[in-house]
Amino acid sequence: MWKWLHPYAKTEATYHLCEKLVPWFAWLAVLGLVVGNIWGLAFAPSDYQQGDSFRIIYIHVPSAMLSMGIYAGMAIAAFVGLVWQIKTAHMAVATMAPVGAVMTFIALFTGSIWGKPMWGTWWVWDARLTSELILLFLYLGVIALYHSFDDKQQASKAAGIIAVVGVVNLPIIHYSVEWWNTLHQGATITKFDKPSIAPEMLWPLLISLAGMACFTGYVVLRRLQSEIIRREIRRPWVIKLAEEVEGGKGAL
Amino acid sequence: MNKALVGIAKRDFSLAFRQSSELLQPLIFCLLVVSLFPLGVGPGPVTLQKISGGIIWVTAILSSLLGLERLFRDDFRDGWLEQVSLSDCSQSLAAVVKITVHWLTSFLPLLLLSPLLALFLNMTMSMYTALVLTLLIGTPLISLVGAIAVALTVGLNKGGVLLALLLLPIFTPLLIFATSAIEAASLNLPYVGQLAIIGALTLLALAFSPFATAFALKVSQH
Numbered sequence: 001m002w003k004w005l006h007p008y009a010k011t012e013a014t015y016h017l018c019e020k021l022v023p024w025f026a027w028l029a030v031l032g033l034v035v036g037n038i039w040g041l042a043f044a045p046s047d048y049q050q051g052d053s054f055r056i057i058y059i060h061v062p063s064a065m066l067s068m069g070i071y072a073g074m075a076i077a078a079f080v081g082l083v084w085q086i087k088t089a090h091m092a093v094a095t096m097a098p099v100g101a102v103m104t105f106i107a108l109f110t111g112s113i114w115g116k117p118m119w120g121t122w123w124v125w126d127a128r129l130t131s132e133l134i135l136l137f138l139y140l141g142v143i144a145l146y147h148s149f150d151d152k153q154q155a156s157k158a159a160g161i162i163a164v165v166g167v168v169n170l171p172i173i174h175y176s177v178e179w180w181n182t183l184h185q186g187a188t189i190t191k192f193d194k195p196s197i198a199p200e201m202l203w204p205l206l207i208s209l210a211g212m213a214c215f216t217g218y219v220v221l222r223r224l225q226s227e228i229i230r231r232e233i234r235r236p237w238v239i240k241l242a243e244e245v246e247g248g249k250g251a252l
Numbered sequence: 253m254n255k256a257l258v259g260i261a262k263r264d265f266s267l268a269f270r271q272s273s274e275l276l277q278p279l280i281f282c283l284l285v286v287s288l289f290p291l292g293v294g295p296g297p298v299t300l301q302k303i304s305g306g307i308i309w310v311t312a313i314l315s316s317l318l319g320l321e322r323l324f325r326d327d328f329r330d331g332w333l334e335q336v337s338l339s340d341c342s343q344s345l346a347a348v349v350k351i352t353v354h355w356l357t358s359f360l361p362l363l364l365l366s367p368l369l370a371l372f373l374n375m376t377m378s379m380y381t382a383l384v385l386t387l388l389i390g391t392p393l394i395s396l397v398g399a400i401a402v403a404l405t406v407g408l409n410k411g412g413v414l415l416a417l418l419l420l421p422i423f424t425p426l427l428i429f430a431t432s433a434i435e436a437a438s439l440n441l442p443y444v445g446q447l448a449i450i451g452a453l454t455l456l457a458l459a460f461s462p463f464a465t466a467f468a469l470k471v472s473q474h
Contacts, residue, residue, distance in 0.1 A: 082467075137421040144417050148408050157471045158404045161464060162418055165400060168460075169422050172453065176425035180432065 011228045012237045014088045018221040018228075025218035032211020040204035047201075056114045058205060062212035064107035067135060070100035070216065074142075075167035078160030088224075090156035091231065093163055094146050095223035099216060101139035108132055127181040131174045138166040152231060256341045257349050264353040267326075274322055278315040279361055285311045286369050297374040304373035305434030306427075308383060311369075312362060313394065313423055317416050319358045320398040321406075323350060324469070328406045333469060343469060344462035351399050351461070359391040382437035386430040390450045393426055396457040403468035426450065 007013045040058035047054040074096040081089030111129060112122045123129065142159050149155030232238050268275055289307050290300060327333045327350075336346050366387060370380045401418045408414065433446035 134421045134424055137417070141418040141421065144414055145404065148405070148410060148414055151474070154471060154474050157474075158468070161400070161404060161468050161471065165397070165422065165464065169425070172425045173421070176428045176449075180428040 008088060009084075009086045011088055011091075011232050011235075015225055015228050018225045022218060022221050022225075025214045025221060029211050029215035029218050032207050032209075032214055034211075036204050036206075036208025036211050040201075040208060044201050044204050045198070050118060053114065053117050056110050057201075058208045060107060060110040060114060061205060062209040063103045063110065064132065065209060066212055066216055067100055067104035067107050067132065069213075070096055070103060070220075071135060071139070071163075071167065071170065074100060075163050078163040081160050082157070082164065087153075088228070090153070090160055091227045092220075092224055093142075093160050094152075094156045095227050096220055097139055097142045097146065097159065097163075099219050099223070101136060101143060103216065104132060104136040104139055108136065125181065127174075127178040130181070131177045134173050134177070135170070138170070142166070256339070257345060260336075260341075260346055260349045261353055264350055265357070268322075268353065268357040271322075274319070275357055275361065278319040278358065279365055281318060282311050282315040282362065283365065283369070285314070286372055290372070301374045301376070301379075301438070304370070304375050305379065305383060305431045305438075307373060308366070308369050309386070309427055309430050309434075312387065312391065313420070313427065314416075315362075316358065316391070316394045316398065317412075317419065320354075320395075320402050320415060320419075321412070322358075323354050323395075323399055323402045324406045325402075328472065334473060337470070337473065343466035347399060347403075347465040347469070348462045351395050351465070354399075355392055355395040359387070359395070362391070363387055376438060378437045378440060379434050382434045382443055385447055386433050386450060389447055389454060390426050390430050393450070393454045393457050394423065396454070396461040397422055399465045400461055400468055403465045403472060405472075406469070407472045426453065429453075 008017060037058055041055050044055070046052045074093050077089045077092040077096065080086055081093065108129070111132070115124065116122050142163050145162055146155045146159040149158060229238055229241075286307060289303070293299060293303070324333065337343055363384065366383060367380070370383060375383065398415075398419055401415055405414050405418070429446045429450050433443040433450075436443040436446065
């Protein structure tokens with residue numbers, strides 16, 4: 001695996017790998033999001049308890065799962081960068097943090113919209129909501145730290161350390177919040193009865209999850225590419241690339 | 253080696269006591285914030301007693317953020333940290349010493365102040381015992397984890413708000429377990445479990461924080 005990974009410590013190799021992967025992610029994202037959402041929003045049967053308002057699940061659940069997945073990915077990238085001193089891994093941390101923050105925000109926002117008709121309130125201090133909110137704060141901390149350094153190489157190292165500290169804390173925060181909530185308010189209607197989901201509802205959910213994941217992959221790769229270009233702007237291969245693009249435009 | 257560490261400790265103590273206003277300000281802040289709450293939520297002793305644990309802990313965490321920067325800021329500016337990194341003294345051990353001194357000079361005074369805060373908020377004796385125990389076990393965690401964040405932001409000259417943004421989410425478990433221990437004490441329930449968890453968190457931080465702090469200082473000195 002090390003031999004396989006090692007070439008991608010070079011930014012140029014990573015850039016070209018991204019270039020190859022981007023179209024796949026883009027098309028799979030379009031396919032997954034269109035099929036999953038149309039199936040889910042229009043054709044899946046409505047819930048016997050919640051009627052049609054449950055359909056927001058097709059956006060809410062994928063974004064919530066990805067918000068945590070991206071944090072894990074970011075922390076792994078940070079760890080790789082800190083241990084093996086790989087520059088591209090540091091760049092990946094910086095590119096993933098805002099994407100993850102947006103996913104967390106979408107999850108919170110859609111959750112709040114869903115909560116209003118179901119629980120009768122926009123916000124409850126339910127364990128899951130609270131830990132998602134803290135996750136958003138952790139993302140904001142990483143982003144804020146990254147942007148307060150002028151030297152971006154130093155910035156991404158610092159952001160990486162905070163990301164690793166955050167990921168050690170994340171399970172502790174999650175379980176402590178769960179425990180806190182059950183201690184303080186056991187019998188409120190925070191957890192509605194959720195029957196194991198029917199297959200005709202599950203399939204569109206899985207498809208939109210895959211679509212959202214591919215969309216995230218697409219955005220992260222594109223951002224990584226632009227980050228590489230921005231930081232390596234004086235490298236010969238970047239200059240050559242720019243000349244090629246420029247030359248292509250000239251020929252047109 | 254040991255001599256160097258003892259020297260660092262002595263130096264930090266004398267620096268802390270010579271800049272005594274920096275030592276006192278967080279404490280005065282703590283006292284002020286706690287005395288604002290009865291004005292804000294009403295002087296009813298029952299209400300105050302119910303929220304006292306949370307108020308004192310939130311205030312302690314906030315006031316600790318004011319004093320945390322003291323940990324590395326001046327040493328970073330005058331090049332002292334650089335000299336340590338050049339010497340054969342291990343940076344993580346130096347960090348442990350500095351964190352210990354910081355805890356002794358900023359949280360021990362808070363513990364001494366705590367009877368007054370408890371009095372203001374109408375705490376019972378058993379609640380106060382729980383408060384002291386949680387502060388004793390929990391505040392080292394603030395110093396230890398705070399040191400990592402201070403080490404990261406020390407070169408930025410805009411630590412204040414950023415430090416809060418980085419640290420407050422990480423302190424949520426501490427706040428939860430500490431206040432629930434105090435609440436359990438108010439109901440005369442055992443709260444050893446909460447104390448044990450806080451202790452575990454502190455030990456975990458003690459194991460990893462010195463290395464993370466030393467590494468973060470290296471990044472900052474880059």
